[in-house]
Amino acid sequence: MTVYTLKIDGRDVAGSEGQSIMDVAEENGIDIPGLCHLPGIHDRGACRLCVVKIGGSPRLAAACVTRIAEGMDVVAHDEELEEYRRAATEMMFLERNHVCAVCVANNHCELQELSADLGMTHFELPRISPTVDVDLSHKLFGLDHNRCILCLRCVRVCDEIEGAHVWDVMHRGLETRIQADMGVDWGDSATCTSCGKCVQVCPTGALFEKGRPVAAGTRDERPFLPWLRVHQEERGL
Amino acid sequence: MSQTIVIDPVTRIEGHSKITIQLDDRGEVVDAQFHVTQFRGFERITQGRPVHEMPALMARICGICPVSHLIASAKAVDDIMAVEPTPTGADLRRVMNLGQIVQSNALSFFHLSSPDLLFGFDGDPAQRNILGVAAANPQLARDGIGLRKWGQQIIEWLGGKRIHPEGIVPGGVAFRLTEEVRDRILAGVPEALAATERAIAWYKSDMLRWEEEATTLGNFRSAFMALVDRQGNVDHYGGWIKVIDADGHALADPIDPKHFNDYIGEAVEPWSYLKSTFWKPMGYPDGIYRVGPLARLNVAEKTGTPRADEELEKFRWRVGRVASSSFHYHYARLIDTLHAIEKIELLLRGPEITGPHTRSTAGINRNEGIGVSEAPRGTLMHHYKVDDDGLVEWVNLVIATGHNNMAMNRAVLQVARHYVKGDRLEESMLNRVESVIRCYDPCLSCSTHALGQMAIKIDLLAPDGRVLSQLAR
Numbered sequence: 001m002t003v004y005t006l007k008i009d010g011r012d013v014a015g016s017e018g019q020s021i022m023d024v025a026e027e028n029g030i031d032i033p034g035l036c037h038l039p040g041i042h043d044r045g046a047c048r049l050c051v052v053k054i055g056g057s058p059r060l061a062a063a064c065v066t067r068i069a070e071g072m073d074v075v076a077h078d079e080e081l082e083e084y085r086r087a088a089t090e091m092m093f094l095e096r097n098h099v100c101a102v103c104v105a106n107n108h109c110e111l112q113e114l115s116a117d118l119g120m121t122h123f124e125l126p127r128i129s130p131t132v133d134v135d136l137s138h139k140l141f142g143l144d145h146n147r148c149i150l151c152l153r154c155v156r157v158c159d160e161i162e163g164a165h166v167w168d169v170m171h172r173g174l175e176t177r178i179q180a181d182m183g184v185d186w187g188d189s190a191t192c193t194s195c196g197k198c199v200q201v202c203p204t205g206a207l208f209e210k211g212r213p214v215a216a217g218t219r220d221e222r223p224f225l226p227w228l229r230v231h232q233e234e235r236g237l
Numbered sequence: 238m239s240q241t242i243v244i245d246p247v248t249r250i251e252g253h254s255k256i257t258i259q260l261d262d263r264g265e266v267v268d269a270q271f272h273v274t275q276f277r278g279f280e281r282i283t284q285g286r287p288v289h290e291m292p293a294l295m296a297r298i299c300g301i302c303p304v305s306h307l308i309a310s311a312k313a314v315d316d317i318m319a320v321e322p323t324p325t326g327a328d329l330r331r332v333m334n335l336g337q338i339v340q341s342n343a344l345s346f347f348h349l350s351s352p353d354l355l356f357g358f359d360g361d362p363a364q365r366n367i368l369g370v371a372a373a374n375p376q377l378a379r380d381g382i383g384l385r386k387w388g389q390q391i392i393e394w395l396g397g398k399r400i401h402p403e404g405i406v407p408g409g410v411a412f413r414l415t416e417e418v419r420d421r422i423l424a425g426v427p428e429a430l431a432a433t434e435r436a437i438a439w440y441k442s443d444m445l446r447w448e449e450e451a452t453t454l455g456n457f458r459s460a461f462m463a464l465v466d467r468q469g470n471v472d473h474y475g476g477w478i479k480v481i482d483a484d485g486h487a488l489a490d491p492i493d494p495k496h497f498n499d500y501i502g503e504a505v506e507p508w509s510y511l512k513s514t515f516w517k518p519m520g521y522p523d524g525i526y527r528v529g530p531l532a533r534l535n536v537a538e539k540t541g542t543p544r545a546d547e548e549l550e551k552f553r554w555r556v557g558r559v560a561s562s563s564f565h566y567h568y569a570r571l572i573d574t575l576h577a578i579e580k581i582e583l584l585l586r587g588p589e590i591t592g593p594h595t596r597s598t599a600g601i602n603r604n605e606g607i608g609v610s611e612a613p614r615g616t617l618m619h620h621y622k623v624d625d626d627g628l629v630e631w632v633n634l635v636i637a638t639g640h641n642n643m644a645m646n647r648a649v650l651q652v653a654r655h656y657v658k659g660d661r662l663e664e665s666m667l668n669r670v671e672s673v674i675r676c677y678d679p680c681l682s683c684s685t686h687a688l689g690q691m692a693i694k695i696d697l698l699a700p701d702g703r704v705l706s707q708l709a710r
Contacts (some may be wrong), residue, residue: 101401102293136287136626139600144287187626210627211598213406214293 006072021063021074022050032076033085033114035092035203036151037064041160047151048088049114052076060084086118094127095174097146098204104212105205111149112204128174135180137187141199141209143178148206150176154198166192240264242657244670254679256670257508258653266657269650271642271674273511280632288314288601288627289407295619295634296401301344304337304392305612307405308474309619312608314407316495317623319602326409326595328584331474332422333395333405334610335577335584338473339429340388341613342530342574345678346436347381350567353675354443358450358668377439380432384574387425391581394418409596419585426582430544433575437548440568444555447564451556453655454673455563455648458483460516460526462640463536464611465491470541471533471576473611479536480516480526485559488516494609497618501635513642514635525647528615528640529677530569535559542583545576563648566676601627612637614678638679648673 002017008030015024020043025032034050037043045062052063055073063076075081092111100106132145155167155178166189170179180189199207245255259268283294295310296303308330315322322330352365355374364373371378389399395412396402404412462480466472469479477491480500492500504513504521516524526532535558539546549572556565584590601623608619615637622631652673656666 102290102297104290134285134287134628136628142287210287211289211407211600213411214290214403 004068004070004072006068006070006074008074009076015068017067019068021052021061021066021068021072021076024068025063025076030076032063033117034064035110035114035149036153038153038157038201041153041156044152044156047092047149049085051081051084053078053081082118086120089115089118089120090123090125092149094123094125095130096132096148097129102214103147103205104208104214105147105202106214109205110203130174132177135186136210137185138189138192138194138210139187140194141186141196141207143186144206144208145177146206147204148178149204150178151203152178153201153203154178154207157197157201162193162195162197164191164193164195167198244667254674256649256674258649258657258670260657264658266650266653269646269653269670270508271645271649273509276510280634283629283632286629288317288621288623288629291619291621291629292405292407293401293403298634300400301341302337302612302614303401304333304396304405305610305617306619307402308334308610309608309612309617311405311407312475312610313606313619313621314608315597316606316608317601317603317621317627318407318597318599318606320408320597320599322409323594323597325414325589325592326597327474328587328590329395329410329412329414329595330405332581332584332590333392333402333410334474335581336388336391336395338388338577338611338613339574339581340385340392341678342570342577343381343384343388345613345675346567346570346574347377347384349678350672350675351377351381353668353672354440354447354567357446358672359665362664374439377436380435384429384432387429390425391422394422406596408598411596413593413595414591416591419591423582423585426578429578430575433571433578434544437568437571437575440571441551441555444568450669450672451562451564454652454669455644455676456561457644457647457651458561459644459647460488460519460524461532461535461559462516462526462528462616463533464494464609464616465537466541468541469538471537471539471573473533473577473580475610478609478616481536481559483559483561485535488518494618495607497607497609497635498620501618503635503639509642511642512635512639513646514640515643522643525643526640527563527644527677528637529566530573530613531560531563531566532615533573533611534569540572540576542576542579544579545572548572548575563644563673563676566678570678601625614638615640638677641677641679645674645677645679648676 003014004017005012005014008025013024013028022032022034022037032050032052034047036046037050043064045065048062050063051060053075054061100112103109135143152169155169158167159165166180167178170177170183180186181191186192199209240260242258243255255272255274257270257272258266261267277298279298283291286294291314292307292310295306298306348367351370352367355370356365367378392402393399396404404410460480460482462478464472464476465479466476478494478497479491480488482488489500500517502515502517502521504515506513515521516526534549534552540549552568552572605622610617617637618635620633621629623629649670652669656669
């Protein structure tokens with residue numbers, strides 16, 4: 001396997017051919033934020049929080065879906081990138097209705113943690129405040145579109161790990177929603193195995209266990225799906 | 238020429254309001270209205286939310302009494318799930334609720350009302366606040382601050398934080414009490430009891446000064462409503478709704494709280510966002526009644542704890558079996574606090590209080606649920622309807638201050654008639670109109686104005702809206 005050497009934020013690092021910038025950064029303890037990225041399932045570069053600058057390229061690149069190359073000079077952190085990330089995070093909040101104080105994921109939420117890390121103290125853009133549905137039809141779980149950031153981790157984990165492919169995406173732009181089967185209520189899905197993997201990987205409180213009170217997310221109670229990592233290694237990702 | 242006096246805003250109460258006093262051509266008071274000028278909309282904004290979120294959403298109504306709303310809301314969801322909380326869960330809810338009663342009563346008596354009692358209603362407004370109390374009677378201020386702190390600490394130690402705690406959930410509580418926390422709370426009991434008894438002794442020694450106020454501040458005959466337990470004693474958490482008339486006779490058999498709608502109606506007036514509740518058998522507006530600490534003592538046979546019962550006996554000896562003056566809310570609030578502290582100790586010494594079974598679980602088994610408890614200011618009712626999946630479709634909240642709305646209006650009118658003479662706007666009148674409202678400790682939303690530094694402004698208006706004169710503090 002070919003080994004490439006490259007620089008990330010001025011540090012000399014090395015990685016194997018086929019690895020993403022994100023993978024190599026993780027291996028070397030360089031933190032690049034990302035909400036759609038989850039080790040063990042395919043990356044899709046959706047959230048744009050992992051954007052980095054690559055020397056010689058006029059465009060920003062998503063670190064999770066950009067393969068490393070020999071001699072690459074990557075800037076993962078500077079003021080401009082932080083501002084882009086802050087703006088992208090702000091837009092995630094504004095597209096739906098996120099109210100941390102009364103959310104089941106309060107203090108267990110990756111979006112919340114990230115916004116705190118980025119120093120986001122207020123919104124500069126106007127809120128959209130859309131009216132969206134809450135689906136409590138499943139006997140165990142709930143889906144609150146108000147809190148969905150369309151990272152599509154649920155879509156991928158259901159397809160690639162559970163093999164059920166219950167979740168997919170419907171509509172476009174601001175109207176984009178995840179849907180069960182062909183747009184049925186979750187409780188009416190013929191394919192859902194009620195395994196709960198989608199709930200476990202949701203970075204916010206969009207997917208949750210029914211009956212859980214506010215701020216009682218499950219993420220801290222269980223080891224985080226260790227088989228995802230095993231699966232990744234088996235597939236040589 | 239008829240005139241209107243407006244007091245806006247009213248200070249040292251929870252929330253914002255104003256008072257309008259209407260004079261006739263001869264300068265006599267013909268009417269007075271207590272306006273609640275804020276709109277919150279919780280009954281609407283919670284529609285469509287999962288019902289399990291309701292306790293946490295409802296706690297946001299108020300930063301002073303989040304626990305009261307948590308309790309009533311969790312009980313309503315218990316009803317929808319058709320479960321009883323586990324005994325340990327119910328007792329831990331009770332402890333948190335009583336911690337809430339202690340801290341809120343302390344805020345009302347010491348921080349908001351004691352300045353009037355210490356310096357007199359005509360005292361210098363610059364001095365008439367808790368800082369003035371701290372300078373003139375440091376022990377009284379220390380006791381008040383200490384009691385409030387202890388009550389808040391109980392909420393924090395059990396529920397994770399002082400404001401909007403998270404421990405109370407449908408089915409019980411989401412935490413297990415450790416022996417360490419239990420002992421830490423119990424360690425504060427002796428000082429809390431001593432502080433309350435010092436305040437009661439001080440209040441009693443000074444009571445005769447307020448003979449005129451006791452006669453004129455909301456002194457009228459009305460019914461009273463509160464929750465009582467099986468023995469007819471004070472119950473802040475559950476039991477039955479009991480309503481008595483001004484002579485102490487029960488107006489109905491004890492009412493199952495789940496049937497409160499059969500007895501309590503709600504009227505809406507165009508000049509206030511606060512609904513007026515009334516006793517249905519007597520109709521609106523005749524079905525006036527009062528809730529809160531005074532009502533709890535008037536309605537109950539006893540408090541059920543020894544020290545508070547001893548004080549209750551003295552209370553009744555001084556003011557009668559059914560106290561009719563709203564001024565006695567202050568006195569009643571202290572005895573209510575004493576009972577709450579004793580009850581906290583009793584509950585915490587129970588053998589099961591640190592047990593592991595703190596929560597019952599269930600799905601949606603009914604489409605409608607009602608939860609009723611005693612908040613510091615009086616009986617609180619939450620009523621929800623949900624769809625088969627548990628999404629909230631309809632909410633109605635009957636809040637303690639709503640029960641007292643008609644009584645507050647009547648009290649303001651009584652005070653205005655006694656103290657407003659012609660078109661002279663005097664500070665003393667202003668103070669007493671405000672203080673009669675403060676007797677009820679109305680909670681109009683979620684903000685604290687503990688230091689009372691907001692300005693009071695009265696406008697004297699001609700019928701055409703011209704300002705004839707102004708008085709500002």
